[in-house]
Amino acid sequence: xxxxxxxxxxxINALKGLQEVKAPANFEADLQRRINSEKFSREEKKSFWxxxxxxxxxxxxxxxxxxxxxxxxxVDTNSEEMDNPFLIEPRVREDVFAVxxxxxxxxxxxxxxKEKSLxxxxxxxxxxxxxxxxxxxxxxRSSEDKMITGREKSGExxxxxxxxxxxEDQDLNAGAYAAAESTIVDSIAAPQPITATVTSSxxxxxxxxxxxxxxxxxxxxxxxxxxTVNELKIQQVQSVKKANKSQK
Amino acid sequence: MDIKLRELxxxxxxxxxxxxxxxxxxxxxxxxxxNPLTNFVFRFLGDYEAxxxxxxxxxxxxxxxxxxxxxxxxxxxxxxxxxxxxxxTEYRRQRRRNIFSINDYGEEHKTYDxxxxxxxxxxxxxxxxxxxxxxxxxxxxxETYREAVIxxxxxxMSYEEISEILGVNEGTVKSRINRGRAQLQELLxxxxxx
Numbered sequence: 001x002x003x004x005x006x007x008x009x010x011x012i013n014a015l016k017g018l019q020e021v022k023a024p025a026n027f028e029a030d031l032q033r034r035i036n037s038e039k040f041s042r043e044e045k046k047s048f049w050x051x052x053x054x055x056x057x058x059x060x061x062x063x064x065x066x067x068x069x070x071x072x073x074x075v076d077t078n079s080e081e082m083d084n085p086f087l088i089e090p091r092v093r094e095d096v097f098a099v100x101x102x103x104x105x106x107x108x109x110x111x112x113x114k115e116k117s118l119x120x121x122x123x124x125x126x127x128x129x130x131x132x133x134x135x136x137x138x139x140x141r142s143s144e145d146k147m148i149t150g151r152e153k154s155g156e157x158x159x160x161x162x163x164x165x166x167x168e169d170q171d172l173n174a175g176a177y178a179a180a181e182s183t184i185v186d187s188i189a190a191p192q193p194i195t196a197t198v199t200s201s202x203x204x205x206x207x208x209x210x211x212x213x214x215x216x217x218x219x220x221x222x223x224x225x226x227x228t229v230n231e232l233k234i235q236q237v238q239s240v241k242k243a244n245k246s247q248k
Numbered sequence: 249m250d251i252k253l254r255e256l257x258x259x260x261x262x263x264x265x266x267x268x269x270x271x272x273x274x275x276x277x278x279x280x281x282x283n284p285l286t287n288f289v290f291r292f293l294g295d296y297e298a299x300x301x302x303x304x305x306x307x308x309x310x311x312x313x314x315x316x317x318x319x320x321x322x323x324x325x326x327x328x329x330x331x332x333x334x335x336x337t338e339y340r341r342q343r344r345r346n347i348f349s350i351n352d353y354g355e356e357h358k359t360y361d362x363x364x365x366x367x368x369x370x371x372x373x374x375x376x377x378x379x380x381x382x383x384x385x386x387x388x389x390x391e392t393y394r395e396a397v398i399x400x401x402x403x404x405m406s407y408e409e410i411s412e413i414l415g416v417n418e419g420t421v422k423s424r425i426n427r428g429r430a431q432l433q434e435l436l437x438x439x440x441x442x
Contacts, residue, residue, distance in 0.1 A: 004422075004426055004429075007429075008426070008429035008430070008432075008433055010433065010436075011401075011429045011432045011433045011436065012401050012429070014378075014382055014432075014436060014439070015382070015386075015397065015398075015401040015402050015432075016401060016402070016404075018291070018379055018382060018383075018402060019379060020283065020287045021283075021286055021287045021290040021291070021296070021299075022283045022286060022287075023282040023283050023285075023286040023300065023303060024300055027278075027282050027286075027300065027303070027304070028275070028278060028279070028282070030304060031278060031304050031307050031308070034304060034308060035308060035311055038308065038312070
């Protein structure tokens with residue numbers, strides 16, 4: 001230990017030679033003041049409510065802010081009252097006329113079906129070659145039938161028919177329904193323009209198009225009729241050939 | 249009354265304060281310890297204002313917790329232990345603050361500033377510059393070694409007292425003192441050559 005003291009003699013002397021730092025002159029007065037202030041703060045302990053509402057200067061401003069927040073959330077002028085949609089009565093749409101008398105509609109449907117049947121019979125009697133043509137196009141028809149039934153099932157046609165909010169007295173071929181009518185007729189019965197009026201009436205009256213109502217009735221020909229049809233065919237072919245030759 | 253109290257030892261005075269709450273006894277203790285404690289804390293921190301605050305805080309704690317003093321230990325040991333703890337806390341707080349200030353300004357901020365007070369002996373004497381150099385060197389010594397060196401070589405305490413104050417055994421105290429001295433010797437080479 002003595003060796004260490006000798007080893008660091010210079011350091012020890014330098015440290016011992018440092019002048020003593022004294023406390024400031026007002027040390028005791030400051031200390032007394034701090035002790036007294038601590039005593040005072042201990043004696044007057046603030047209550048719970050005082051601690052909550054400190055600093056007191058903030059109370060009015062906090063109250064104002066709270067009031068503003070309450071007003072903002074309670075009296076919100078921009079917000080609409082949200083009613084339960086299940087409890088609201090349905091709104092009356094004046095632009096839409098509801099069909100109330102079903103009897104009139106049914107009568108009209110019957111009239112239309114009668115007209116349709118009449119029109120169907122006439123071309124069969126007068127224009128037999130037309131029937132022949134129809135047979136030739138039977139493949140096409142069957143596919144079209146499938147398309148129609150498919151559409152019926154999928155509700156595509158019904159969707160169009162649902163747009164039947166049309167007044168009863170209104171012209172059947174008028175307005176937007178004419179466009180819908182034309183598109184359906186084009187896709188379904190383009191080879192037979194006769195059916196166009198029928199289908200349009202059906203559309204407007206709101207009846208779904210069934211296979212029977214279309215003008216695609218299947219007719220079983222007798223042998224005699226079949227022979228006459230074949231003869232007519234041959235004649236037509238010959239006449240076409242003659243016409244071609246004459247052109248050449 | 250005061251004359252009688254002045255004749256009492258530190259331990260007797262604190263007992264008087266404990267039993268009778270005698271303010272005069274406390275004042276005498278303050279008068280006896282204010283300068284040694286200020287010297288100890290200043291050498292440890294290097295900041296006079298901070299050291300004054302630490303010593304005042306020490307005295308307030310002595311007053312407030314007078315009943316926790318046990319007559320088994322020496323009063324000086326007890327009061328130096330409190331002072332050392334507070335000084336260490338303050339030193340760490342200052343160091344944290346300096347780290348932040350370095351980050352903020354990008355330049356080294358000195359950890360001490362000498363007060364411009366007329367009663368400061370290290371300022372008014374001719375050896376003031378030398379004292380300042382030694383103080384700077386002391387502040388560069390590791391915290392634990394510095395405290396032990398100050399208590400031993402500046403405050404003139406025994407190894408036993410220091411071990412009680414620092415709460416370590418005497419061997420550790422001696423080791424710390426020697427290491428602190430070695431660091432100081434390395435730092436103060438220039439002064440010795442002159």
